[in-house]
Amino acid sequence: MSHSERSAPRPIAAGRVDLRVRIGTLELRNPVLTASGTFGYGDEYAHVVDLTSLGGVVTKTVTVEPRSGNAPARVAETASGMLNSIGLENVGLARFRDEKLPRLAKLRATVIASIGGETAEELETLLAALGASGSVGAFEVNFSCPNVAAGGARYWADPARLEQTLRRLRRHTARPLIAKLSPDVTDIRETARACEAGGADAITAVNTFVGLAVDLDRMGSRLGRATGGLSGPAIKPLALARCHEAASAVRIPVIGSGGIVTGRDALEFIAAGATAVQVGTATFVEPGAAPRVVAEMREWLAARGLARLDDLRGRFSATAAQEPAAPVAAESTR
Numbered sequence: 001m002s003h004s005e006r007s008a009p010r011p012i013a014a015g016r017v018d019l020r021v022r023i024g025t026l027e028l029r030n031p032v033l034t035a036s037g038t039f040g041y042g043d044e045y046a047h048v049v050d051l052t053s054l055g056g057v058v059t060k061t062v063t064v065e066p067r068s069g070n071a072p073a074r075v076a077e078t079a080s081g082m083l084n085s086i087g088l089e090n091v092g093l094a095r096f097r098d099e100k101l102p103r104l105a106k107l108r109a110t111v112i113a114s115i116g117g118e119t120a121e122e123l124e125t126l127l128a129a130l131g132a133s134g135s136v137g138a139f140e141v142n143f144s145c146p147n148v149a150a151g152g153a154r155y156w157a158d159p160a161r162l163e164q165t166l167r168r169l170r171r172h173t174a175r176p177l178i179a180k181l182s183p184d185v186t187d188i189r190e191t192a193r194a195c196e197a198g199g200a201d202a203i204t205a206v207n208t209f210v211g212l213a214v215d216l217d218r219m220g221s222r223l224g225r226a227t228g229g230l231s232g233p234a235i236k237p238l239a240l241a242r243c244h245e246a247a248s249a250v251r252i253p254v255i256g257s258g259g260i261v262t263g264r265d266a267l268e269f270i271a272a273g274a275t276a277v278q279v280g281t282a283t284f285v286e287p288g289a290a291p292r293v294v295a296e297m298r299e300w301l302a303a304r305g306l307a308r309l310d311d312l313r314g315r316f317s318a319t320a321a322q323e324p325a326a327p328v329a330a331e332s333t334r
């Protein structure tokens with residue numbers, strides 16, 4: 001049947017759209033998560049965002065010891081995006097466990113705890129302390145911070161190291177383990193496959209891209225250290241390409257991250273194969289960006305008669321690029 005012969009989609013009520021998704025054993029009420037480092041520990045936003053309206057809150061990456069982060073300046077605005085060199089400033093394991101997690105539990109948030117370390121041993125320490133916590137729904141392992149001297153994106157870009165480390169981490173928790181990957185690798189399919197082989201339940205693709213902003217007057221960087229991580233709408237096409245590549249290389253779910261501002265952005269990632277998405281930099285512009293993205297996704301799907309996210313997931317096809325546009329509709333209305 002040609003595209004023109006397909007019947008027009010029949011809209012359904014927005015309330016009928018089922019946005020639930022599954023990451024390993026964890027069911028999320030919708031596929032929209034906050035991106036680590038852009039929503040604090042979640043509790044700081046509870047006065048503006050009902051945390052239960054989100055699929056989940058990915059908390060700021062926590063390390064074994066507290067970290068004060070890099071010297072300023074730590075953010076610089078760029079065309080359609082921003083560079084940051086925060087350097088994993090965080091409260092450390094003890095305060096995260098004793099102060100932050102109980103607050104998030106009271107707020108009934110689905111918590112995905114982001115953990116970071118310079119070695120596999122540090123990550124094991126974090127999981128040993130948090131792995132059985134009833135308030136953590138899943139763990140996202142930050143294998144991709146571009147702004148730290150040790151244990152950052154370059155260190156973790158080695159597929160063999162990723163696989164061995166995940167095998168070790170797997171022993172410490174039954175909760176889903178999500179591996180967050182750097183886009184700055186030759187082939188993200190290799191790092192994604194290594195994570196899957198090591199026992200990861202999902203991949204997050206991607207963290208920020210390494211970028212540089214030159215201050216010509218000072219002949220130096222606009223950041224306190226030379227480079228930073230680029231995020232925001234500027235990276236969306238790059239992130240989409242990495243996400244699509246990762247999703248086509250593994251069977252486990254891929255969570256898209258990079259430049260998502262609207263429901264349509266999020267749905268582009270889902271169409272390209274993502275199971276869920278993260279909203280990051282957009283929250284700095286609009287604190288309620290993530291719940292708005294949920295509402296916009298729901299409306300877009302309802303207008304096209306798509307009752308389930310699965311009706312759209314992976315529908316993007318590279319070979320369809322040159323065909324005339326067809327209305328997207330549920331399988332049943334085609």
Ligand SMILES: Cc1cc2nc3c(=O)[nH]c(=O)nc-3n(C[C@H](O)[C@H](O)[C@H](O)COP(=O)(O)O)c2cc1C
Pocket residue numbers: 035036037038060061084086088114142180206207208230231232233235257258259260278279280281282
């Ligand atoms: C200020 C800032 C801090 C971030 N901190 C973290 C972090 O602690 N851990 C992490 O995994 N990603 C961190 N990220 C990366 C985001 O989680 C996200 O993957 C990235 O910014 C791309 O998404 P976006 O374009 O929607 O922001 C940070 C990003 C920004 C802008």
